[in-house]
Amino acid sequence: MSVPRNMFKELVDRKLWPIALVLVIALVAVPVLLTKKAPTDIVTPPSGPLPYSSGTTLPAISVQTAPGNSNLGGKGRNPFTPQHVATTSTTAVVASVTTPSTGTTTTSTGSTGVSSTGTSGGSGTSSSTSSSSSGSTPAPTSTTPAPAPKPAPIGLTSTQAYHVSLAITTANGGVNTIDPLERLSILPSKQEPMLIDLGVLQGGHSVVFVVEPGTVVSGAGTCTPGPIDCEILTLNPGQTEGISRQTASGSTPVALFSVNSISADQFPSAAAANKARTTASDVGRQLLSRSPLSAISLFQYDPSVGAVVDLRNLTVGG
Numbered sequence: 001m002s003v004p005r006n007m008f009k010e011l012v013d014r015k016l017w018p019i020a021l022v023l024v025i026a027l028v029a030v031p032v033l034l035t036k037k038a039p040t041d042i043v044t045p046p047s048g049p050l051p052y053s054s055g056t057t058l059p060a061i062s063v064q065t066a067p068g069n070s071n072l073g074g075k076g077r078n079p080f081t082p083q084h085v086a087t088t089s090t091t092a093v094v095a096s097v098t099t100p101s102t103g104t105t106t107t108s109t110g111s112t113g114v115s116s117t118g119t120s121g122g123s124g125t126s127s128s129t130s131s132s133s134s135g136s137t138p139a140p141t142s143t144t145p146a147p148a149p150k151p152a153p154i155g156l157t158s159t160q161a162y163h164v165s166l167a168i169t170t171a172n173g174g175v176n177t178i179d180p181l182e183r184l185s186i187l188p189s190k191q192e193p194m195l196i197d198l199g200v201l202q203g204g205h206s207v208v209f210v211v212e213p214g215t216v217v218s219g220a221g222t223c224t225p226g227p228i229d230c231e232i233l234t235l236n237p238g239q240t241e242g243i244s245r246q247t248a249s250g251s252t253p254v255a256l257f258s259v260n261s262i263s264a265d266q267f268p269s270a271a272a273a274n275k276a277r278t279t280a281s282d283v284g285r286q287l288l289s290r291s292p293l294s295a296i297s298l299f300q301y302d303p304s305v306g307a308v309v310d311l312r313n314l315t316v317g318g
Contacts, residue, residue: 159266160264163264164180166179166197166259169257181197185197187255195211198301202308210232211223219239220241231294240256242255298311298312299311
């Protein structure tokens, strides 16, 4: 008996022929089902426009390779040029005239129509400003440039005394002009003493200041003994100096100041001039007497010449 017939007889005897029949049918049916081709036309594409189309066509895009020019109205402006800078045709020319005997300063502008007059005082100046404007820009007018300030006299006569004008910034961002500046004045204020005005240096070219301990100065002035340990500061007219308060973590800026001018006041007599030369702030005198700075001894104020004498320039002759 062959092997297949023996296997069939064994399945019949054990009643397993139904399972064998199912296996045979599965072996034949599975390959047939797998070889069937899947349908490709499940979804039929619509013949009309898409249902979400708005009905309008998109604009055509054209690419231009050549550079184009934009026709924007108005004048071109350099973005790095400040907008508040006045043009040449509207720049005002300021003329300032100072009367030495009264300390009155008159300032006038040629093209802006603004004028102000200030009267000097012990602690500062007061000014009043009036302006006139029209709906249109005024036509440029011919103006004369302001003359350069006269240099201070190298030496004083017996009836003259030096006159100093100083400007210093305030805590709220303003500028305080002190004209005239009393000798031994404390800057920026008596409540915050950082500098003491010793007076005009002999020769009339600069003003001498004592730099109080804890004060840091920075700017165009000259320091003695040096920039790091500055005890005496000399500042010329037109130069700006910054003062800061020394702290444990560095320094805190306090103010900027500059000498506006150094001039000479004329008095009717030598006695009146000598009184003006010896006039000084009592608070500044007391603060100066307690100062521990050694460089002060090298800069002594001499009422006979009306100025501070630099003793370093003196030589001992035999």
